Amino acid sequence: MSDRPNDIRYTSSHEWVRYQGGVATIGIxxxxxxxLGDLVFVQLPEVGDEVSAGDxxxxxxxxxAVGEIYSPVAGEIVEVNAALGDDQGPLASDPxxxxxxxxxxxxxxxxxxMDLATYEAQLDAAS
Amino acid sequence: xxxxxxxDQHVALGARMVDxxxxxxxxxxxxxxxxxxxxxxxxxxxxxCHMGRLEVTGPDRERLVEHxxxxxxGKLKHGRAKYGFLLDExxxxxxxxxxxxxxxxxxxxxxxxxxxxDCAWVESRRDAAGLDAQxxxxxxxxxxxxxxxxxxxAVLQPLCDxxxGKLxxxxxxxxxVRGIPTLIARTGYTGEDGFELFFDPAExxxxxxxxxxxxxxxxxxxxxxxxxxxxxxxxxxxLYGQEINTSIDxxxxxxxxGVDLAKTxxxxxxxxxxxKAHGLTRHAVSLAAEGGRVPRTDTELFDAAENGERVGxxxxxxxxxxxxxxxxxxxxxxxxxxLGTTLWADVRxxxxxxxxxxxxxxxxxx
Numbered sequence: 001m002s003d004r005p006n007d008i009r010y011t012s013s014h015e016w017v018r019y020q021g022g023v024a025t026i027g028i029x030x031x032x033x034x035x036l037g038d039l040v041f042v043q044l045p046e047v048g049d050e051v052s053a054g055d056x057x058x059x060x061x062x063x064x065a066v067g068e069i070y071s072p073v074a075g076e077i078v079e080v081n082a083a084l085g086d087d088q089g090p091l092a093s094d095p096x097x098x099x100x101x102x103x104x105x106x107x108x109x110x111x112x113x114m115d116l117a118t119y120e121a122q123l124d125a126a127s
Numbered sequence: 128x129x130x131x132x133x134x135d136q137h138v139a140l141g142a143r144m145v146d147x148x149x150x151x152x153x154x155x156x157x158x159x160x161x162x163x164x165x166x167x168x169x170x171x172x173x174x175x176c177h178m179g180r181l182e183v184t185g186p187d188r189e190r191l192v193e194h195x196x197x198x199x200x201g202k203l204k205h206g207r208a209k210y211g212f213l214l215d216e217x218x219x220x221x222x223x224x225x226x227x228x229x230x231x232x233x234x235x236x237x238x239x240x241x242x243x244x245d246c247a248w249v250e251s252r253r254d255a256a257g258l259d260a261q262x263x264x265x266x267x268x269x270x271x272x273x274x275x276x277x278x279x280x281a282v283l284q285p286l287c288d289x290x291x292g293k294l295x296x297x298x299x300x301x302x303x304v305r306g307i308p309t310l311i312a313r314t315g316y317t318g319e320d321g322f323e324l325f326f327d328p329a330e331x332x333x334x335x336x337x338x339x340x341x342x343x344x345x346x347x348x349x350x351x352x353x354x355x356x357x358x359x360x361x362x363x364x365x366l367y368g369q370e371i372n373t374s375i376d377x378x379x380x381x382x383x384x385g386v387d388l389a390k391t392x393x394x395x396x397x398x399x400x401x402x403k404a405h406g407l408t409r410h411a412v413s414l415a416a417e418g419g420r421v422p423r424t425d426t427e428l429f430d431a432a433e434n435g436e437r438v439g440x441x442x443x444x445x446x447x448x449x450x451x452x453x454x455x456x457x458x459x460x461x462x463x464x465x466l467g468t469t470l471w472a473d474v475r476x477x478x479x480x481x482x483x484x485x486x487x488x489x490x491x492x493x
Contacts, residue, residue: 037353038160039444040453041420059475061421062448064157064353 004029007073009110010119011072016096019110024073026092027100028060031123036062039088043101044080053108058101060091061113075106108114131176132270141347141474147352148300150177155351157245160448162354163361166317167449170276171350174392175323176331179237181246185260187253195394196226197377199387203228207352208314209296210377211235211247211385212377214395218402219373221248221466223385226316227299230348232349234310238367242266252394258404272329272336275358276323278345283322287311295425296320305337306328306370316355318362318489326383358444363413364488369442370411370456378403379458381411381486411442413488414455414472414481421446422481423457429471430463438463438470447488454488455481468472 008018014032018025033039040073041061051057051071058069080102084091090098130151137144142153143408149349153174157161165171174301183192193200195219198211210229212220216434222241222288237245246264274283280291289302289311299312309326339347356366365371371380376399388400414422422428422444429435439459447454455472463470466485471478 037155038158041418043420063357064154066423127189 004120006116007114008096009072009113009115011070012122013070015069015072017072017113022105022107023031023078023096024068024075024104024106024108026072026102026104027095028067028069029119030095032060033092033099036060036067036105037063039091041090042091044082044084045077047077047080049052049077050069051075051104060088060101061076067125069101071104073106073108075104077102078105079103079112080090091108129177131174132328133480135175136332136335137174137349139333140352142349145352152177152240153349153351154353156349159351159353159357160446161319162348162350163357163448165346165348166276166319166350166354168277169346169348170274170278170282170342171317171320171348171354172307173275173350173355174335175271175273175361176328177239179239179242179245179264179266180269180271180325181249182263182265183233183236183249183260184231184263184450186345187258187260188233189228190248190254191256191258191262192203192235192259192430193390193393194256194258194447195249196224196235197386197393197396197399198226199390200224200226200228202280206298207302208299212371212382212395213241214399215373215434216395218344218395218397218399219376220367220371221245221373222370223367223382227310227312229301233451234273236323238414240379248334259301264420269325270334270456271323271337272281272331272338273315273323274342274347275315275317276319276347278342278347279319279321282338282342282345282347283311286341291322305334307334308446309334313444316364317358318364319358319491322385338370339423353392355356356443356468357447358443360443360456360486361449361489363456363489365456366443373459375442376402376410377411379407379411387412406461408461409458410461411437412439412457412459412464412483413486414441414470415450415479415488416453416479419479420472420473420477421453421459422479426455427473428457428459428481429473429478432471432480441472449489453481
């Protein structure tokens with residue numbers, strides 16, 4: 001299991017958000033990756049797309065299933081992790097680092113999202 | 128949910144358990160791709176206790192099986208198995224089955240989904256034909272475990288009293304494994320050499336453990352239903368409900384080897400023969416692509432990257448670790464089945480190209 005960072009925010013649908021100077025970097029947690037199984041494809045959003053919180057903006061496909069990734073915040077997509085198109089490995093090996101999915105320029109704050117302790121309590125309650 | 132005698136073994140091995148048609152079954156232990164490679168290169172052990180089995184006995188047992196089974200039992204020697212279908216009157220499969228012709232009974236392996244209706248169907252045809260035979264569902268009276276992959280014979284031989292070197296592909300023998308009476312069949316659903324074992328379910332855990340223990344030196348590992356589905360797709364084998372069902376017949380599905388159209392007294396054969404005489408309007412094809420989205424079951428296929436005609440749909444799709452390509456079986460309109468034809472899979476509004484390629488995707492030793 002990856003060590004989950006304490007300085008980022010989490011969603012109940014297993015995305016994570018790292019805020020830095022008005023830009024939110026978004027990825028999926030080790031739990032989500034583990035649950036999907038062997039990954040084979042990532043459909044990233046387009047840079048410039050305007051998204052609302054809760055929009056399905058990205059799809060991560062595994063051998064067995066397709067996982068939809070919802071944007072936790074509203075804003076404009078300013079960067080995507082295009083390297084994942086060729087190699088989905090970083091999603092499994094470094095989900096909170098090199099496996100990031102996309103970045104959104106946003107005015108939203110993190111107040112409605114979970115901190116690590118709350119997220120892990122949710123995982124424990126579900127297992 | 129129902130479960131097999133091996134459920135606790137799967138959980139202890141760290142399997143991810145899922146609901147498979149009402150059965151709590153392992154979909155994977157370590158990972159679907161890893162398990163698929165393991166069976167291709169070494170070997171795997173599968174819990175198939177959920178699958179259904181029928182035993183047909185009595186004086187008219189072979190006449191009854193001939194009457195409901197699409198392939199020709201008369202041409203089959205005792206101790207041999209044959210693949211075919213239970214057809215409805217319209218010539219559509221109610222199930223695909225493996226028939227094992229023994230000297231005093233006929234053993235039929237059916238799908239887990241066939242447990243609900245196959246036995247009653249065969250009994251109803253027996254009664255309609257006035258035949259003297261007994262049909263008994265023995266699914267819960269036998270464990271079923273498969274060993275598949277190149278190391279299968281080396282793993283099983285030390286535990287059994289049959290000479291496996293003499294047991295040919297699609298043959299079976301009544302022997303002993305760990306001293307327990309076991310029907311050993313050289314059959315499977317992976318495209319690899321291997322065996323399927325049928326025996327007293329009270330011995331399921333002991334035999335499972337013994338095979339895993341003996342197999343450990345050979346790299347044998349437990350394999351879940353996820354890899355099983357990928358292995359059979361790579362080997363071009365159909366899954367009932369997807370490649371064939373009560374609206375896709377065996378000739379359209381390119382499974383004519385399981386049908387003897389000369390058996391005009393068999394249920395469904397006259398209807399199939401009549402459709403063939405009219406000419407088939409749909410064909411099963413194998414499709415492949417380098418990467419891209421995985422075309423799942425029911426993904427629609429078009430003849431162009433934009434607009435164009437809808438020409439068919441995917442029946443099964445996946446990513447083949449053996450070939451390193453995206454693969455799919457599909458049912459397309461006549462005229463789109465030629466090798467090299469490009470078809471476009473519509474995945475959530477975006478189209479991905481696939482080529483019609485030779486069938487099957489994978490053949491062992493090739």
